[in-house]
Amino acid sequence: MQRAALFGGGGDAQMAAGDLGELLVPYMPTIRVPKSGDRVYKTECAFSYDSPDSEGGLYVCMNTFLGFGREHIERHYRKTGQCVYLHLKRHVIEKVPGASGGALPKRRNAKLFLDLEANGDLSSDDFEYEDEAKLVIFPDHYEISLPNIEELPALVTIASDALLSAKSPYRKQDPDSWEEELQASKHAKSLVQLDNGVRIPPRQVGWKCSKCDLRENLWLNLTDGSVLCGKWFFDGSGGNGHAIEHYKETGYPLAVKLGTITPDGADVYSFDEEEPVLDPHIAKHLAHFGIDMLQMQVAENGLRDNDIKPRVSEWEVIQEAGVKLKPMYGPGYTGMKNLGNSCYLNAVMQAIFSIPEFQRAYVGNLPRIFDYSPLDPTQDFNTQMAKLGHGLLSGQYSKPPMKSELIEQVMKEEHKPQHNGISPQMFKAFISKDHTEFSSNRQQDAQEFFLHLINLVERNPVGSENPSDVFRFLVEERTQCCQSRKVRYTERVDYIMQLPVAMEAATNKDELIAYELKRREAEAARRAPPELVRAKIPFSACLQAFSEPSNVEDFWSSALQAKSAGVKTSRFASFPQYLVVQIKKFTFGLDWIPKKLDVSIDMPDFLDINHLRATGLQPGEEELPDIAPPIIIPEEPKALDIDESSVMQLAEMGFPLEACRKAVYYTGNLGAEVAFNWIIAHMEEPDFAEPLIVPLFGGAASGGLGAVGLDNQPPEEMVSIIISMGFQRNLAIQALKATNNNLERAMEWIFSHPELEEEDGEPALNVMDLENRTNANILAETRSEGPSIKDGPGRYELFGFISHMGTSTMSGHYVCHLKKEGRWVIYNDLRVCASERPPKDLGYIYFYHRIPS
Numbered sequence: 001m002q003r004a005a006l007f008g009g010g011g012d013a014q015m016a017a018g019d020l021g022e023l024l025v026p027y028m029p030t031i032r033v034p035k036s037g038d039r040v041y042k043t044e045c046a047f048s049y050d051s052p053d054s055e056g057g058l059y060v061c062m063n064t065f066l067g068f069g070r071e072h073i074e075r076h077y078r079k080t081g082q083c084v085y086l087h088l089k090r091h092v093i094e095k096v097p098g099a100s101g102g103a104l105p106k107r108r109n110a111k112l113f114l115d116l117e118a119n120g121d122l123s124s125d126d127f128e129y130e131d132e133a134k135l136v137i138f139p140d141h142y143e144i145s146l147p148n149i150e151e152l153p154a155l156v157t158i159a160s161d162a163l164l165s166a167k168s169p170y171r172k173q174d175p176d177s178w179e180e181e182l183q184a185s186k187h188a189k190s191l192v193q194l195d196n197g198v199r200i201p202p203r204q205v206g207w208k209c210s211k212c213d214l215r216e217n218l219w220l221n222l223t224d225g226s227v228l229c230g231k232w233f234f235d236g237s238g239g240n241g242h243a244i245e246h247y248k249e250t251g252y253p254l255a256v257k258l259g260t261i262t263p264d265g266a267d268v269y270s271f272d273e274e275e276p277v278l279d280p281h282i283a284k285h286l287a288h289f290g291i292d293m294l295q296m297q298v299a300e301n302g303l304r305d306n307d308i309k310p311r312v313s314e315w316e317v318i319q320e321a322g323v324k325l326k327p328m329y330g331p332g333y334t335g336m337k338n339l340g341n342s343c344y345l346n347a348v349m350q351a352i353f354s355i356p357e358f359q360r361a362y363v364g365n366l367p368r369i370f371d372y373s374p375l376d377p378t379q380d381f382n383t384q385m386a387k388l389g390h391g392l393l394s395g396q397y398s399k400p401p402m403k404s405e406l407i408e409q410v411m412k413e414e415h416k417p418q419h420n421g422i423s424p425q426m427f428k429a430f431i432s433k434d435h436t437e438f439s440s441n442r443q444q445d446a447q448e449f450f451l452h453l454i455n456l457v458e459r460n461p462v463g464s465e466n467p468s469d470v471f472r473f474l475v476e477e478r479t480q481c482c483q484s485r486k487v488r489y490t491e492r493v494d495y496i497m498q499l500p501v502a503m504e505a506a507t508n509k510d511e512l513i514a515y516e517l518k519r520r521e522a523e524a525a526r527r528a529p530p531e532l533v534r535a536k537i538p539f540s541a542c543l544q545a546f547s548e549p550s551n552v553e554d555f556w557s558s559a560l561q562a563k564s565a566g567v568k569t570s571r572f573a574s575f576p577q578y579l580v581v582q583i584k585k586f587t588f589g590l591d592w593i594p595k596k597l598d599v600s601i602d603m604p605d606f607l608d609i610n611h612l613r614a615t616g617l618q619p620g621e622e623e624l625p626d627i628a629p630p631i632i633i634p635e636e637p638k639a640l641d642i643d644e645s646s647v648m649q650l651a652e653m654g655f656p657l658e659a660c661r662k663a664v665y666y667t668g669n670l671g672a673e674v675a676f677n678w679i680i681a682h683m684e685e686p687d688f689a690e691p692l693i694v695p696l697f698g699g700a701a702s703g704g705l706g707a708v709g710l711d712n713q714p715p716e717e718m719v720s721i722i723i724s725m726g727f728q729r730n731l732a733i734q735a736l737k738a739t740n741n742n743l744e745r746a747m748e749w750i751f752s753h754p755e756l757e758e759e760d761g762e763p764a765l766n767v768m769d770l771e772n773r774t775n776a777n778i779l780a781e782t783r784s785e786g787p788s789i790k791d792g793p794g795r796y797e798l799f800g801f802i803s804h805m806g807t808s809t810m811s812g813h814y815v816c817h818l819k820k821e822g823r824w825v826i827y828n829d830l831r832v833c834a835s836e837r838p839p840k841d842l843g844y845i846y847f848y849h850r851i852p853s
Contacts (some may be wrong), residue, residue, distance in 0.1 A: 020144060020151040027084045027137065031062045033159045038065055039169035039378075041426075042088060045069035046377040047370055049391045049422040052131070057089035059136065060163060066376065077138045080375065086163055087143070089132045133164060170429050185270045185277035187253045191222060191285060198225030199290035200258075207258055211242045218259070219243040219269070222285045223252035230257075247271035254279065261291065262813070313532070314598065317839050318803045318815055320826060325833035328825055331395035335421040335830035343829055344446040345428060345438075347802045347816035348453065350827045351847055353389050354800060354818050355578060361467040363389040369462065381460040384427045391422040398832070421830040431456060445809035446802050447496065447582050447845055454495055469788045471495045471580055474573035476614035480549075481557040481624060482565040488624040489617055491573055493787050496580045496845075497546075501597050505541030508533070535599045542583070542601060546570075547612060554741050558627040571614035574791035579607070579848040586809055596807050600841040603798065607848055610794040641665075646672040655679055656689035665692055668721050668743070714741050722746065796848035804844040817843075 024031075034040055042060050044051055050069025052058045059073045060066070062084045068076050076082065135144040135156070144152070146160055200220060201207075208215045209229040217230040217239045228246050229239035243255055253272040256279075260267040266286070270277045279285060286292075316322065332354070336346040352358050362369070362385045369386045370377070377383040391397055398420060431453070432438030438449060457468040475494050480487045506512060515533035522529045547569075555566030585597045617623065642665050649672040650660035663675035663682075682688055714736035721743065722732035727750060739745035799819045806812015816827040817838045824835035 020148065021153055023137070023142065024084070024153055024156055028153065028155060030082060031084055031156060031159050032065075033155070034065055034162050034166055038166075040065040040163055040166035041067040041169055041378065042086075042163060042166065043067070043168070044423070044426055045072060046426070047072040047075075047373075047383070047387055049387075049397055052088040052090045057087055057132075059085040059087050061085055062135075062159060062163070064376070065163065065166075066378065072370070073138075075370065083138045085136045085138070086146075086160060087134050087136045091130045091132060093128055093130050133160070135160070170425055183277060184280055185254060185268070185273060187270060187272065188277070188279045188281055191254060191281070193222065193285065193288045194224045196224060200225065200227070209240070209242055212240050214239060217257075219255040219257055220289070221246060221250075221252050222254040222256060222268075222279075222288075224250070225289045226252075227258065228255075244271055254285075256282065256286070261286065314842065315805045315813070317837075318805050318842055319828055320833075320835060320837055320839075323836045325826065325836060327400075328832045328834055329395075329398045329400040329420075331393050331398070332820060333825065333832045334392045334395070334398035335827065335832045336392075337421055337423040337425075338829040339423065339425055339428060340441045341443040342424070342428060342441075343814040344444045344449050345424065346829055347814040347827065348446055348450050349388060349424070349427075350392070350816045351800050351802060351818065351845075352453065353392050354820065355467075355470065355849075357465075357467040357470050357577075359389060359393060361462050361465070362386040363393055365463055366390055378426055379430060381430065381456055382462045384430050385457075385462075388422075388424060388427050397422050443806075443809070443811050445586075446804065446814050448809075450580070450845070451495065466788065468495075469790055470577040472787055472789060473576040473579075473791075474787075474789060476571045476573040476616070478569045478571070479552060479555075479624075480567050480569075481555070481559055482567060484557060484559040484564075484624075486557075486559045486622045486624045487617070495576075496582050498582045498584050499542045500545045500584050501599055501601070502537055502541035502545045503535060503597065503599070505545075506535040506537055506599075508536045532598075535597070537599050537601045539602050539604060543609070556629040558625045558629070561627070572609065572612050572794065573614040574789045575609070575613070575794040575850070577790040577792065577850050579609075579796050579850070581846040581848065583844055583846075585804075585844060596804070596809075603801070603840050603843060603846055605798045605840075606851070607796045607798070608794065609796075613794060641669065643669045643671075646675055650675060650679065655683075658691050659683070659689050662692045666721055668718075718743050718746070722750070792850055793853045795851045795853070797851050798840070798846060799849050800847040801838075801840060801843035802845040803839060803842055814844075 040060070042052075042058065042065075045058060045068050046066050048069045048071065050056065050058060050071070054069060056070025059068045059070075061068070061076065061080075061082050063082050064080070066076070068085075073085065133146045135146065136142070137144075147157075152160075207218050207227055209218060210227055212229060214229040218227055219230055220227055221243070226246055228243040229241070230243050231239055231241035247253065247255075251272075253270055254277075255269050255271070257267040257269070266279075266282055268277050268279045268282060269275075336349070338346065353363075362382065366386045366389075369382050373380050373383040401420075428438075435452065437444055438452060454468045454471065458466065472493060472495055474491050477490050477492065478487055479490075511533045512535055515530060518530040521527075549567040549569045552566035552568050555564055556562070557564040557566065583601060585599065587595055587597065642661055646664045646669070647657070647660045650663060651657050653676075655663075659679060659682075660675070663678040664672075667674045667678050714733055718736055718741060719729065719732045722735065727735075731750060732746075735746040735749045736743075739749050800817060802814055802816050804812055804814055815829075817835055817840075818825050818827065824838040826833050826835040826838070
């Protein structure tokens with residue numbers, strides 16, 4: 001029998017029917033049927049972004065269920081000795097003239113059985129898909145076409161069918177991991193919409209439930225255009241359930257939540273299917289009621305509307321809408337698919353892999369990383385980083401579209417679809433698997449994800465140098481007792497320079513005052529708002545605010561052995577090779593939801609911060625003694641200070657009285673609404689309804705707190721409030737100490753350091769441990785010689801920035817602008833184009849590289 005060519009037709013390798021069973025006998029022990037919990041990777045290669053759509057198709061191991069492209073299948077065979085693979089290939093076929101066109105075949109068509117997305121580059125009127133599956137036996141590449149039920153052993157047939165019917169490996173596996181992927185509603189394609197003349201007005205005209213006048217948690221029925229309120233607790237908001245009552249009366253199945261509509265999609269719920277769903281025709285369904293999705297933007301309170309002036313709207317300016325942008329292709333110009341609010345990940349990774357040190361560490365070491373990867377490369381950080389870096393930088397997945405006159409010829413001869421952009425699904429699954437927020441489909445803070453990524457880079461060294469060293473720098477903090485004038489100098493590690501927004505320095509204050517008056521008048525009269533006026537803040541004012549001393553609340557002076565007034569000043573003890581600057585646009589409202597300051601800051605292309613270099617202890621300065629403050633345990637517990645009116649409001653909702661008292665106490669008497677959120681988060685706990693027990697001051701402190709020595713012990717009441725929100729005690733104490741016992745700043749600090757918590761299987765970190773670790777949340781132990789620092793001059797040039805659109809880190813959209821080959825390029829998920837008007841004044845995170853001296 002002749003050896004079949006792997007990349008050829010393999011015709012000589014087709015076995016006679018009677019020989020198939022005998023051929024497979026030696027390999028039967030290596031063939032497995034996937035069980036519940038097994039992940040089957042049949043849509044993406046473990047080492048590349050090849051798929052069944054690719055020219056060589058995809059090979060799925062019949063033992064490990066991992067997928068491999070043509071370039072990597074031999075590596076897996078050599079490493080494991082596994083011989084039997086299921087080869088999957090999707091062919092693009094030109095439709096026969098006269099055949100019905102206009103739509104792709106349905107998924108249940110026998111010729112279309114792979115769970116793949118349609119190629120948007122091809123016209124469904126001219127082309128259709130046909131899927132092919134066959135068994136391939138290595139090393140001789142014998143091929144057995146499927147289905148072949150009569151000749152194949154039963155085990156092989158069952159295993160093949162199970163692999164072909166397996167669901168996505170990224171679906172929810174347990175309550176604490178992945179969210180279920182939304183499925184297209186069965187009603188979307190054939191949804192009937194009544195021609196009743198209903199048109200939905202802009203937000204400023206006033207949306208409200210047509211039955212009870214509620215103005216929040218409103219849903220638009222996509223059949224008749226009724227605007228009705230949702231049910232209580234649905235999506236975290238209150239309502240009277242009129243939307244579902246309307247469905248029960250009419251049977252109209254689909255509704256979209258007003259306030260979630262953006263150019264990228266909307267939240268749709270199916271009353272009939274009783275779950276959130278996708279509506280592939282949502283743009284058409286909304287247009288029926290006069291809503292243009294492409295013009296929907298974020299307005300106040302995170303709600304969207306379509307009447308904001310395009311020339312000033314944050315969404316329009318940052319995405320450079322209204323300007324014809326030239327698409328970019330080739331190495332370094334590869335887009336990334338948005339997996340559903342994963343734009344924060346896309347923007348950060350585009351910026352990271354524009355840095356040469358990361359390119360060398362992962363793409364430069366790609367052969368070695370792949371050769372030494374574990375048997376399951378989907379669970380190896382360095383493998384997934386190398387895979388992503390290669391996908392973005394190789395140009396293999398960023399090819400210009402074929403000229404129209406060549407399409408017919410190419411499709412007839414090669415049947416090769418175009419590959420543009422990559423889907424970071426496997427990367428996101430791994431990098432976020434142990435993180436509650438990043439593993440969800442919710443929007444996240446790009447700065448938090450950047451620190452999370454650096455954390456993982458630190459934990460998984462590759463090569464002799466750690467690429468994250470380029471971001472690391474030392475901060476010198478000088479604390480001075482205002483009464484004794486004595487000082488203390490300490491150092492900490494950081495990765496981001498956080499610049500405050502100096503709102504008081506706005507250069508257009510008169511315009512802002514006039515705009516606010518007009519906005520309030522328009523809101524009262526339910527008119528469209530005036531044209532937006534954005535605060536203009538000089539960068540120099542933000543830099544000045546960063547360098548100014550800040551008061552240290554409840555400062556305990558070791559010189560006086562008592563509380564005193566204190567001030568703290570921060571300076572750079574070293575300058576990083578790459579300076580990451582975050583503009584602190586986000587603050588917190590009374591409901592602890594992040595709010596964003598809509599400002600314009602004239603960020604410089606060239607930055608000199610040499611004047612911020614630390615100087616250390618100066619002649620004439622006297623250091624504060626290294627004496628620990630005393631821990632005072634009160635003789636009697638303090639009387640409980642609980643807002644009884646808030647307690648009664650919650651009790652009237654049906655919650656246990658003791659639970660209501662705890663909720664109000666642990667949220668610091670901030671009101672019934674904040675306490676209600678505490679109840680929802682803790683109502684499953686076994687002691688939910690037990691009486692409130694307030695620990696004595698320091699009574700529950702972990703060992704070693706009395707020896708902390710340098711800062712005062714945070715008030716137990718504040719520690720309890722943070723613990724009640726779901727954070728660990730160690731983290732609560734560290735956050736309060738880092739922010740001088742300011743509760744609001746402590747919460748912001750925690751959100752900026754999402755991974756400073758006890759690791760599974762590792763002992764809890766005490767406070768002294770945490771203080772000696774990096775401010776950016778790196779848990780790797782600090783070496784005796786100290787952290788690796790790439791110090792140098794403090795002169796920098798801007799080469800990239802990430803911008804956020806929306807009113808909160810919990811919503812909105814991110815894009816990235818990078819300067820490559822002398823010009824700015826915008827990376828907006830899959831769309832990569834030459835930038836014409838880079839909005840450098842509206843960025844959120846800026847990337848500077850050091851200018852050589």
